[in-house]
Amino acid sequence: MKVLSEAQAQTEASETLDPKNWDDIRALGHRMLDDMIDYVANIRDRPVWQPIPDEVRARFRVALPHRPSDLRDVYREFSEFVIPYATGNVHPGFMGWVHGGGTAVGMLAEMLAAGLNANLGGRDHIPIEVERQIVEWMRQIFGFPQGASGIFVTGTSMANLIAVLVARTTALGTSVRRRGVSEDGALLTAYTSTAAHGCISKAMDIAGFGSDALRCIEVDRCHRIELAALRERIALDRGAGRKPFLVVGSAGTVDIGAIDDLHAMSELCRQEKLWFHVDGAFGALGILAPALKSRLAGIENADSIALDFHKWGQVPYDAGLLLVRDGDRHRDTFAAPAAYLRRESRGLAANSPWPCDLGPELSRGFRALKTWFTLKTYGTEKLGAVITRSCALAGYLQARILAEPRLELMAPVQLNIVCFRYRAENANQLNGEIVLDIQESGIAAPSTTLLDGQLAIRAAIVNHRTDFSDIDALLSAVLEFGSRRSSDHRLVLQLEQSPPLAM
Numbered sequence: 001m002k003v004l005s006e007a008q009a010q011t012e013a014s015e016t017l018d019p020k021n022w023d024d025i026r027a028l029g030h031r032m033l034d035d036m037i038d039y040v041a042n043i044r045d046r047p048v049w050q051p052i053p054d055e056v057r058a059r060f061r062v063a064l065p066h067r068p069s070d071l072r073d074v075y076r077e078f079s080e081f082v083i084p085y086a087t088g089n090v091h092p093g094f095m096g097w098v099h100g101g102g103t104a105v106g107m108l109a110e111m112l113a114a115g116l117n118a119n120l121g122g123r124d125h126i127p128i129e130v131e132r133q134i135v136e137w138m139r140q141i142f143g144f145p146q147g148a149s150g151i152f153v154t155g156t157s158m159a160n161l162i163a164v165l166v167a168r169t170t171a172l173g174t175s176v177r178r179r180g181v182s183e184d185g186a187l188l189t190a191y192t193s194t195a196a197h198g199c200i201s202k203a204m205d206i207a208g209f210g211s212d213a214l215r216c217i218e219v220d221r222c223h224r225i226e227l228a229a230l231r232e233r234i235a236l237d238r239g240a241g242r243k244p245f246l247v248v249g250s251a252g253t254v255d256i257g258a259i260d261d262l263h264a265m266s267e268l269c270r271q272e273k274l275w276f277h278v279d280g281a282f283g284a285l286g287i288l289a290p291a292l293k294s295r296l297a298g299i300e301n302a303d304s305i306a307l308d309f310h311k312w313g314q315v316p317y318d319a320g321l322l323l324v325r326d327g328d329r330h331r332d333t334f335a336a337p338a339a340y341l342r343r344e345s346r347g348l349a350a351n352s353p354w355p356c357d358l359g360p361e362l363s364r365g366f367r368a369l370k371t372w373f374t375l376k377t378y379g380t381e382k383l384g385a386v387i388t389r390s391c392a393l394a395g396y397l398q399a400r401i402l403a404e405p406r407l408e409l410m411a412p413v414q415l416n417i418v419c420f421r422y423r424a425e426n427a428n429q430l431n432g433e434i435v436l437d438i439q440e441s442g443i444a445a446p447s448t449t450l451l452d453g454q455l456a457i458r459a460a461i462v463n464h465r466t467d468f469s470d471i472d473a474l475l476s477a478v479l480e481f482g483s484r485r486s487s488d489h490r491l492v493l494q495l496e497q498s499p500p501l502a503m
């Protein structure tokens, strides 16, 4: 008979991951909560972002721990070496790319979701109903019919990919799921504008069509798709024996915030019998702002809409959503029988269809909860007011740029994104450096984009904490670093032009 030593017996008896003493973890948990609430409340006291010292980075390249450590020590490491080196999008000075600011409400909901540890792949539990509730609310907001379906995903990149797949199954029939996109599938072509997000081209690649099967149609000076050119290209492709199947419109382009003429696009798609998908990553929620609602007219005619709650919706990362007008098409694309996923009419395996019938994932977290908390706590009017204000701030930034001779506006401001630059001879290089200088200073965090080969400083106002003073700080920083850099530059030129020193 095998006899366990006392030590062995003790270890085996405690082979659970629960703490021996719940009061210890409770006390530490309360402290973490206080610390994170302080972090969010006092975010202005911190730099927006700061460069990561080599020794800090090196701390995250160590060996896998085999032995336990005290949670306090792990938390201390988090506090000292993770918190200070985050992206900075919680900070009101963050205007780079298109990032949401998050809220304390969303943070708390995320903690509750983790405690519940719900798996939203399927089965009969209320977390699924919470997700369906959000889908239903979005269905109503976007004017989709009963029978529409939707699913939470990481973000719009994934939502766009799923939309391409649903459009594909609609075009080719469900047999494509067995046969792949060979033969007929190889002839399919999709359409979007040159200003559309790169993830659409990636979705075409991943879906097996190849990114060449996506035709990128020219845009007008406001970066809206040229409808005549779109119509022409579709006709040209049809003439050449190709099979157009999908048009993707943008509700808020990522570069300058343009909204395509969604109404006209939906009409064109109806006439041409094409799937009309709208990438509304950040812009679709503009529907909550009374002033923007009419700009999105036509979105209600889309076959599918992708949007992110983690951008203008201020829900903490990540929370994307795909909405599909015809739920049957959506299910036809993903539902698959499996003995171990058998549905019942009662018990825990009831409540079909499950979210796993609407996308590629089986295990899924409870993203819907933080979104539910956000929508309920603030209400759509307040969230809409935050969106309206982002646009007002962008308007203020635009007005200040137009009033400042040293600055140049690079694109019409249509929503919440402002592209501009410091005037100079070597403007591309100089403005690139200005942006890096500002990021490293911790004052603000703009990003850059290229518009017709010209590098622009891009300020996307998404964070609900951003205020007029943050816009002023950004502008002062651009002018300050711009003048410093250009005098450095003049100095370099002078040195280059002066005669070589006598040897």
Ligand SMILES: *Cc1c(COP(=O)(O)O)cnc(C)c1O
Residues within 6 Å of the ligand: 098, 154, 155, 156, 157, 158, 197, 199, 250, 252, 253, 254, 279, 280, 281, 282, 308, 320
């Ligand atoms: C952010 C964005 C995406 C990508 O969405 P993720 O949530 O980052 O995956 C796609 N399209 C547009 C217009 C975006 O702004």
